[in-house]
Amino acid sequence: MASVSNKRTTLKKILPKTPSGIAGLDEITEGGLPKGRPTLICGAAGSGKTLFAIEFIVRGALNYKEPGVFMAFEEKSDELAINVASLGFDLEKLQKQNLIKLDHVHIDRSEIEETGEYDLDGLFIRLGHAIDSIGAKRVVLDTIENLFSGLGNETILRAELRRLFGWLKEKGVTAIITGEKGDGILTRQGLEEYVSDCVILLEHRVCNQISTRLLRIIKYRGSIHGTNEYPFLIDEDGISVLPITSLT
Amino acid sequence: MASVSNKRTTLKKILPKTPSGIAGLDEITEGGLPKGRPTLICGAAGSGKTLFAIEFIVRGALNYKEPGVFMAFEEKSDELAINVASLGFDLEKLQKQNLIKLDHVHIDRSEIEETGEYDLDGLFIRLGHAIDSIGAKRVVLDTIENLFSGLGNETILRAELRRLFGWLKEKGVTAIITGEKGDGILTRQGLEEYVSDCVILLEHRVCNQISTRLLRIIKYRGSIHGTNEYPFLIDEDGISVLPITSLT
Amino acid sequence: MASVSNKRTTLKKILPKTPSGIAGLDEITEGGLPKGRPTLICGAAGSGKTLFAIEFIVRGALNYKEPGVFMAFEEKSDELAINVASLGFDLEKLQKQNLIKLDHVHIDRSEIEETGEYDLDGLFIRLGHAIDSIGAKRVVLDTIENLFSGLGNETILRAELRRLFGWLKEKGVTAIITGEKGDGILTRQGLEEYVSDCVILLEHRVCNQISTRLLRIIKYRGSIHGTNEYPFLIDEDGISVLPITSLT
Amino acid sequence: MASVSNKRTTLKKILPKTPSGIAGLDEITEGGLPKGRPTLICGAAGSGKTLFAIEFIVRGALNYKEPGVFMAFEEKSDELAINVASLGFDLEKLQKQNLIKLDHVHIDRSEIEETGEYDLDGLFIRLGHAIDSIGAKRVVLDTIENLFSGLGNETILRAELRRLFGWLKEKGVTAIITGEKGDGILTRQGLEEYVSDCVILLEHRVCNQISTRLLRIIKYRGSIHGTNEYPFLIDEDGISVLPITSLT
Amino acid sequence: MASVSNKRTTLKKILPKTPSGIAGLDEITEGGLPKGRPTLICGAAGSGKTLFAIEFIVRGALNYKEPGVFMAFEEKSDELAINVASLGFDLEKLQKQNLIKLDHVHIDRSEIEETGEYDLDGLFIRLGHAIDSIGAKRVVLDTIENLFSGLGNETILRAELRRLFGWLKEKGVTAIITGEKGDGILTRQGLEEYVSDCVILLEHRVCNQISTRLLRIIKYRGSIHGTNEYPFLIDEDGISVLPITSLT
Amino acid sequence: MASVSNKRTTLKKILPKTPSGIAGLDEITEGGLPKGRPTLICGAAGSGKTLFAIEFIVRGALNYKEPGVFMAFEEKSDELAINVASLGFDLEKLQKQNLIKLDHVHIDRSEIEETGEYDLDGLFIRLGHAIDSIGAKRVVLDTIENLFSGLGNETILRAELRRLFGWLKEKGVTAIITGEKGDGILTRQGLEEYVSDCVILLEHRVCNQISTRLLRIIKYRGSIHGTNEYPFLIDEDGISVLPITSLT
Ligand SMILES: Nc1ncnc2c1ncn2[C@@H]1O[C@H](COP(=O)(O)OP(=O)(O)O)[C@@H](O)[C@H]1O
Ligand SMILES: Nc1ncnc2c1ncn2[C@@H]1O[C@H](COP(=O)(O)OP(=O)(O)O)[C@@H](O)[C@H]1O
Ligand SMILES: Nc1ncnc2c1ncn2[C@@H]1O[C@H](COP(=O)(O)OP(=O)(O)O)[C@@H](O)[C@H]1O
Ligand SMILES: Nc1ncnc2c1ncn2[C@@H]1O[C@H](COP(=O)(O)OP(=O)(O)O)[C@@H](O)[C@H]1O
Ligand SMILES: Nc1ncnc2c1ncn2[C@@H]1O[C@H](COP(=O)(O)OP(=O)(O)O)[C@@H](O)[C@H]1O
Ligand SMILES: Nc1ncnc2c1ncn2[C@@H]1O[C@H](COP(=O)(O)OP(=O)(O)O)[C@@H](O)[C@H]1O
Ligand SMILES: [Mg+2]
Ligand SMILES: [Mg+2]
Ligand SMILES: [Mg+2]
Ligand SMILES: [Mg+2]
Ligand SMILES: [Mg+2]
Ligand SMILES: [Mg+2]
Structure with a gap:
């Protein structure tokens, strides 16, 4: 068994991970x-997708x-800033410091009617510029549903x-793409199977x-990684995941 | 952590809220x-959508x-007035005092057959006039389903x-749009995800x-905000939400 | 709070109600x-839609x-008369006394094939004549599904x-329209939301x-009004609703 | 209340009933x-539709x-005769005595491909002849699904x-039409609502x-009539319904 | 009641049965x-359809x-032989003895694209030859889904x-046709209703x-026949049904 | 019963099996x-399909x-190598030793738009070359959904x-094809029925x-084979199935 090594610590270095900074999550994901x-x-x-992505x-x-670059297809940059202000995130200041870049992409009706679909190449150029302008290592696209619903x-x-x-x-960025679970067109097609290395589900369940x-x-x-369901909170400190069940 | 501040009271001012005036709701929504x-x-x-909107x-x-402007796509203004009279709301008097404006928009069959869809620009003009005429700060569209079902x-x-x-x-108004949950065309598409900052669900459940x-x-x-399900009543005082579970 | 009055008895007069004459129902509906x-x-x-309507x-x-005018799209007038005879209703006599008018509208295949849909204007004329002929204050259309299933x-x-x-x-009549719940085309579209001031559901549940x-x-x-589910019986006295749960 | 009479026995004569001859059923249906x-x-x-119809x-x-005329769209006359022989029914003898008439209607592929649908007028002529030839008072069409599945x-x-x-x-016959519940095209459309005076459901439930x-x-x-679910047996005496719960 | 006879033993001869040879089944089916x-x-x-059919x-x-003739639309004859070898069935030897005939029908893509559907007449000729060649009394078609999925x-x-x-x-053979339950196109259409005298369901249920x-x-x-659910085993002796509940 | 033999050990040789090497599985499958x-x-x-296939x-x-040849339609070869490194699998080394061959097939949009479907013949040539180049006895296609979703x-x-x-x-290889259960287009069609000799389901169930x-x-x-549900683990040693219930 020449090429089988069992030293886990060594191998762990091979799939590099980026700490999300979200309380509890990096514990569950082992990094x-x-x-x-x-x-x-x-x-x-x-369910908290946008909050999760912005905190990341x-x-x-x-x-x-x-x-990091945050590309929003729904909320405008100033709305986003207001929405997360109570979590202690000062997006404007971070933008001025070139630490983050918010970009609101507006998909217009006339645009759709002409071409039948949104131009992905244009998105690449725009996103590429945004990444390069601040040397971004992190990218968010919120949400993918908006981008592809016409296809x-x-x-x-x-x-x-x-x-x-x-x-x-290829860009080498650690990216988060948000999408609707179950009801959305894309996820109904089982897209998570084919295009994603890591899939995380957020739920808001009401019981009694x-x-x-x-x-x-x-x-x-x-x-x-932990495979159970973990409770999480959204409060003035952002998202906190409680890793209250042990790892598999 | 330069731009992270934890003083909640300060930040609360950032996302301004408008009291709905509906008993219990402003408590659950913290304002x-x-x-x-x-x-x-x-x-x-x-389920009470129209009552909720009119009380607002x-x-x-x-x-x-x-x-406030109430734009109805179903009930006529006088019908609406009768319907809420027993709640102690005198819509006619309020209209005369220029405190509210009721507008019933009739969507005609011939109109649909010609153009295939309702003209949104016409709606904007009409709604704009109504808003300006009384300096409205609040707007209701009841219901969105009627407006878009043909698309x-x-x-x-x-x-x-x-x-x-x-x-x-852009108009700067605090608006309520009503829509059907689950069965309606729009909400089936998950529209609440993309277009709305605040989504409230009313349910009328029968059990035993x-x-x-x-x-x-x-x-x-x-x-x-409170994330549980809160019981509410409709009686001669309008809607009263009982905030009987504590905030998350 | 100038235009808010809390005197319920006064306000009750505002939405006029017509007693159905169906035992128990007028109690639940407060009039x-x-x-x-x-x-x-x-x-x-x-479930009893036709019986409910005819008793009304x-x-x-x-x-x-x-x-009252009873416009049937399914049962013929004489069939209807036979069907309710055991309930003690003598439709023929009532017709002769010009107290009621039964009208059976037959929707023909060729008609549909030519026009693709039933002509509503023709219905209005016919129904108008029937109403005027006896000075009807009540109208029934049984069932709406038949009228619109081709659309x-x-x-x-x-x-x-x-x-x-x-x-x-506009005609000022108190009307009952019957429709299928759940499986029917119209009610699947949620028609009750848009077009009806009062919606009553009849169910026939079998358990064990x-x-x-x-x-x-x-x-x-x-x-x-009472919002619970009320048991009802169909026997030789017609429909009797048991208002056995208290009002909300 | 001139035209309301409460004497049930009198009125019962008005809707004439035909005894089915099926054990227990005439009790549940009060005649x-x-x-x-x-x-x-x-x-x-x-579930027993064909047996029910043939026993009728x-x-x-x-x-x-x-x-009685039994018009089958599936089983051939001799197959039918064999199938019910063990129930003590000698169809051949009854045919020779002109007491019943079995007619197997074959719906051919080429016929469908040409016209797109089966010719109802042809069926009327054929069924009319069969009825007249023996002076039939009872008619069965087994099953309606076959007749209309192409529409x-x-x-x-x-x-x-x-x-x-x-x-x-119009023919004045007491007729039974059989159809599939739930999965069939016709019943999925809720046909029982519009075209039938009496609808009986047979079920074969397996539990544990x-x-x-x-x-x-x-x-x-x-x-x-009785509205509960009544157990029934199929044995060498045909169908026996057990009216083991009391009438509503 | 001239033509009603109650002597069950006499009548039983009328619908002739063929013993399947599958342990337990002939007991449940009374022959x-x-x-x-x-x-x-x-x-x-x-679920065991092919095994059931081959054992028959x-x-x-x-x-x-x-x-018997076994016409397979999926498994090739030699594969089939291997698959059932561990059950003690030596298909090759039986073929050489002209006791059985395995025929694998391959449905080709190009064939479908040209004609839009498989040619049933060709199948009849082929199957007819196979039956005649060994004087077959039993026939299996495994599975019908493959034959008709394009229609x-x-x-x-x-x-x-x-x-x-x-x-x-017409051929007078005792035949087994296999088909998928529930998910298949054919059975979704309720084909068992219209075309089959005997329908048997095999299930493989997993519980806890x-x-x-x-x-x-x-x-x-x-x-x-027995109408309950009967457990069955597949082991080195083939299929054994346990008739552990009494007949209805 | 000339051609029926009951000696299981003899017959077992007839359907040859290949040990998967996955802990516990070869026990459940008896080889x-x-x-x-x-x-x-x-x-x-x-659910672990890719891991299962790569470990095989x-x-x-x-x-x-x-x-063995691993043909991936989603993950690139180097990504795959990284993904399984923590399991102690050194894919690169194995590739250099010509013990395995990873092939990532990219399905391009333009290709689909032109031809409407992916060219299966091209796949055969490519896969044939890969097999021949290392004398592969095992083949994986991960996943079939990607290959056929356009058909x-x-x-x-x-x-x-x-x-x-x-x-x-025909190639004589022992192959694994992966596919989505339930939601995928192919498995929704019940493909497992027609084209596969062995079907294994992996599930990831969350309960409480x-x-x-x-x-x-x-x-x-x-x-x-064992027919129950068997728990399995994914850890640093790969997949381990626990054959904790006895064989049927
Ligand atoms: N500033 C905030 N403070 C506290 N809770 C918030 C804040 N913003 C959002 N939330 C809570 O988080 C929920 C999820 O918000 P969001 O991330 O926009 O969801 P999604 O993007 O999944 O639709 C909101 O419904 C609200 O309950
Ligand atoms: N004036 C009233 N007094 C008391 N209850 C009312 C009054 N008007 C409406 N309701 C109750 O509120 C329910 C909801 O009414 P509405 O707001 O029109 O619902 P929606 O717009 O969601 O269809 C009614 O079905 C009735 O039970
Ligand atoms: N004359 C009657 N006497 C007693 N019960 C009746 C009478 N007519 C109808 N029913 C009962 O009422 C039920 C409902 O009848 P109907 O009003 O025609 O239903 P729907 O119009 O909802 O289809 C019937 O199925 C039967 O059980
Ligand atoms: N001659 C018979 N003796 C006893 N039981 C029978 C006989 N014929 C049919 N059955 C039983 O009755 C069931 C229903 O048969 P059938 O009336 O043909 O059903 P359907 O027409 O609803 O498909 C059969 O599945 C069988 O269980
Ligand atoms: N030779 C055999 N020995 C023991 N069990 C077998 C054998 N062949 C098949 N089985 C079992 O029977 C099951 C059903 O096989 P099969 O008849 O091919 O099913 P179907 O045709 O319904 O898809 C297999 O999944 C396996 O569990
Ligand atoms: N290197 C690894 N170490 C431990 N667990 C892993 C490793 N790779 C994958 N897993 C676990 O196995 C799961 C299944 O992975 P994968 O085989 O890619 O699933 P599928 O192909 O069915 O989508 C992952 O979600 C993860 O939980
Ligand atoms: Mg969001
Ligand atoms: Mg409303
Ligand atoms: Mg009716
Ligand atoms: Mg039948
Ligand atoms: Mg099979
Ligand atoms: Mg995979």
Whole structure:
């Protein structure tokens, strides 16, 4: 068994991880998100996807000196800034310090009617500029649903997604893409299977009128990780995941 | 951590809220609905969407000196007035005092057959006039389903919705849009994800032949809020939400 | 709070109600169905929609001196008369006394094939004549499903329904329209949301081989009412609703 | 209350019934199936529809001197005869005595491909001849699914069904039409609502590996009847329904 | 009651049965499968349809001197032989003895693209030759899904199935056709209703991680039979059904 | 009973098996996967399909001296290498030793748009070369969904799959094909029924916030095997199946 080595500590270095900076998550993932690869954050409306993604960018900029680009297809930059202000995140200041870059992409009706679909190449150019302008190491696309909802043909959809994920990998950035779970067009197609190395599901479950927020790692290629459902909180300190069950 | 501040009281000022005037709700939302932004009220037929919206307008006019426009796509103005009379709301008097403005928009068959869809620009002009005529600070559109049910293409639907929500934000009004949950075309598409800062779900559940009305805040961008299901009543004083579970 | 009055007894006069004459129902609805407005009665086959509607017409004619038109799209007038004879309703006699008018509308295949849809204007003329001929105060359309099942386009369907309901309101009659719940095309579209002031659901539930009939008021615009499920019986005295749970 | 009479015994004569001859059923229905009207028997494959229908014809011929036509769209006449032989039914002998008439209608592929649908007028002529040839009072069509499965347009389907049911009523025969419940095209459309005076559901439920057969009257226009689920057996004496719960 | 006889033993001879040779089954069916008629065996992948069918052929050849044709649309003849070898079935030897005949029909892509569907007439010729060559009394088609999956029009599908089943009956062979339950196109259409005299369902249920195989006779025209779910085993002796509940 | 032999040990040799090398699995399958035939591994995203397949290749190369080809339609070769490094698999070294061959097939958008589907013949050539270059005895295709998602016509899809499976059998390789369970296009069509001799399902179930991984052999033509659900682990030693329930 020449090429089988069992020394786990050695091998762990091979799949590099980036600490998310989100309390509790890096513990469950044994080090954070896959470095230089895209992660898919799924969940229904209000489950916390945008907060998760923005905290990933802010913590990266502040705690790990990794500048980050946040590309929003829904919320405008100033709205976003207001929305997370109560969490103690001062997006404007971070922007001025070139630690983060917020970009709101508006997808117009006329644009869709003409071409039938959004131009991915244009997105690459724009995102590339944003990354280069601050030397970004982290990228967020919030949400992928908006980008692709007009694409009817499933095979082309998958090919385009693969192109997007491939482009992000080539850029070497650690990326978060958010998407709707279950009801959305893309995830209904099972896109997480084909295009993502790491898939995390956020849920907001109401049971007997009491609500709980839960996080679960659906898939993490190349990594051992906690596989249970972990409760998490959203409060004035952002997101805190409680790693209250032991690792598998 | 230069730009991270933990002083909650300071930050709370950043996302301004407007008291709804609905008993109990402003407590659960820690201050009311997002000021100058649209809120989506979802629920099945009879769940109380229209009552919720009208009380928001009436309380605004009477308690907070904020004039309001109520644009109805279903009920006629006089019908509406009769319907809420037993709640102690005298819509006619409020109209005469220029504190509120009721507008019933009739969507005609011939109109649809010609153009294939309702003209959003016409709506903007009409709504704009109504807002300006009384200096409205609050706006209701009841219900969005009627407005968009004819639009087949999902991408265009989303773009148009974004246009509507964007227009409302630009106008600076605090708006309520009502929509059907689950069965409706729009909410089936997950529209709440993309176009709304605040989503509230009303439910009328029957269990063992006993009915309960429940309110839940599905999503509230930028705000801490109660996340459980809260019982509410509709009686001669309007809607009263019982904040009987503690905040998360 | 100038225009807010809390005196319930005063306000109750504002939304006029018409006693249905159905035992127990007028108690649950605090006075009957909305006067001069259409009510939708939903339910599966055999749930009792037709019986409910015919009793509304018969009780109106006999107890409240309100002549009534029953427009059937399925059962022929003589069949209908036979079907309710065992309930003690003598439709033929009532017809001769000009207290009620039964009209069976046959929708022909060739008609549909030519025009693609049933002509609503023709219905209005016919129904108008029937109403005028006896000075009807009550109207029943049984069932709406038959009338509209050929209409594919949802937006047009809604516009046409609104036209029908609007026409009935203008006529000032208290109307009952019956429709299938759940499986029917119209109710699947959530029509009850858009076009009806009062929606009542009839159910026939079988549990452990024992069947129960249940009535529930899904929605009653402008009125306080019991919201639970109430058992009801169909026997030789017609329909009797048991108001055995307390009002909300 | 001039035209309301409460004497049940008198009124019962008004909706004439025909005893089915099936053990237990005439008790539950307080006299049998509606005379001169069509009844729909629904149920999955193997639930007993064909047996029910054939016993109705055989018992009519032997016990009530009512000759009957059995029109089968699936089983051939000799197959049918063999299938029910073990129940003690000698179909061949009954045919020779002109008490019953079996007719197997074969729907051919080429026929469908040419015309797109089966010719209902041809069926009327053929069925009319069969009825007249023996002076039939009872008719069975087994099963309706075969007859109409090619019709895509729902409105036309309903119109055609209404035409078929209307034709049967004009003929004055007491008829049974069988159809599949739930999964079939027709019943999925809720056809029982529009075209049938009496609807009976047969079920074959398996629970914890033990099977039970159950019969339920879904709807019976113009008649009081048992509304629970009644167990039934198929053995060498045919079908026996156990009226083990009391009438509503 | 001239033509009603109650002597069960006499009548039992009328619907002739063929012993399947499968342990336990002939007990539940009171004698085996309907002789000279086709039986449908339904079940999901791995439920045992092919094994059931092959054992029917092998037992027929060895125990009852009835030669049999096995027409496979999926497994090749040598694969089939290997698959059942561990059950003690030596298909090759049986073939050489002209007791059975295995025929693998390959449905080619190009063939489908040209004609749009497989040629049933060709199948009849081929199957006819196979039957004649060994004087077969038993026939298996495994599986029907493969044969018809390309047929879109439901009415034509039914007509073709009826043609196939009719052809098999004319040939006088006792046939087994296998098909997928629930998920397959054909059974989704409820084909078992229209074309089969005997329908048997095989299931492989997993409950709390423990699996059980179950057999149930969904329908058996013209025959009394056990109607419960019966456990069965697949081991080195083939299939053994445990008739552990009493007959209905 | 001339050709029926009951000596199980003799017959077992007839369906040759290949040890997978995955701990516990060869015990449950009584010897491993069917030699020279394709096996289908089904499961949702993150269920472990890719790990299962790669371990099959690595263990084959190291433990059984069977070189293997891994053809990936999603993960690139170097990504794959990194992903399994922590399991002690050194793919690069194995590649250099010509014990395994990783091939990443990129399906391009333009390619699809031109031809409408991926060219299976090209795949055969490429896969053939890879097999020949190292004398591979094992082959993996990960995942089949990617390969066929563009094919709309179900009959052609089945024919093509049969062609692929047939080609693999002719090549004499022991193959694993991975596919999505339930949600995927292919498995929704029930492909496992028609094209696979051995089907294994991997599941990742979460119950009360605790997750369990489970393996189940849905189908294994020609072989006795454990049929229950078996828990399995993924840790630094790869996959370990716990055969903790006894064989059927
Ligand atoms: N190197 C590894 N070490 C430990 N666990 C791993 C490793 N790689 C993957 N896993 C675990 O196995 C799961 C399944 O991975 P994978 O085989 O890629 O799933 P699939 O192909 O079914 O989508 C991952 O989500 C992760 O939990
Ligand atoms: N500033 C905040 N302070 C506290 N809670 C917040 C804040 N912003 C959002 N939340 C909570 O987080 C939830 C999720 O928000 P968001 O990340 O926008 O969800 P998603 O992007 O998944 O739709 C909100 O519904 C709210 O309950
Ligand atoms: N004036 C009223 N007094 C008391 N209850 C009312 C009044 N108007 C409406 N309701 C109750 O509120 C319910 C919801 O009404 P509405 O707001 O029109 O629902 P929606 O707009 O969600 O369809 C009604 O079904 C009725 O039960
Ligand atoms: N004359 C009657 N006497 C007693 N019960 C009746 C009478 N007519 C109908 N019923 C009962 O009422 C049920 C409902 O009848 P109907 O009003 O026609 O239902 P729907 O219109 O909802 O299909 C019937 O199925 C039967 O059980
Ligand atoms: N001659 C018979 N003796 C006893 N039971 C029978 C006989 N014929 C049919 N059955 C039973 O009745 C069931 C229903 O048969 P059938 O009436 O043909 O059902 P359907 O027409 O609803 O498909 C059969 O599956 C069988 O269990
Ligand atoms: N030779 C055999 N020995 C023991 N069990 C077998 C043998 N062949 C098949 N089986 C078992 O029977 C199951 C069903 O096989 P099969 O008849 O091919 O199913 P189907 O045709 O319904 O897909 C297999 O999954 C396996 O569990
Ligand atoms: Mg978001
Ligand atoms: Mg409303
Ligand atoms: Mg009715
Ligand atoms: Mg039948
Ligand atoms: Mg098989
Ligand atoms: Mg994978």
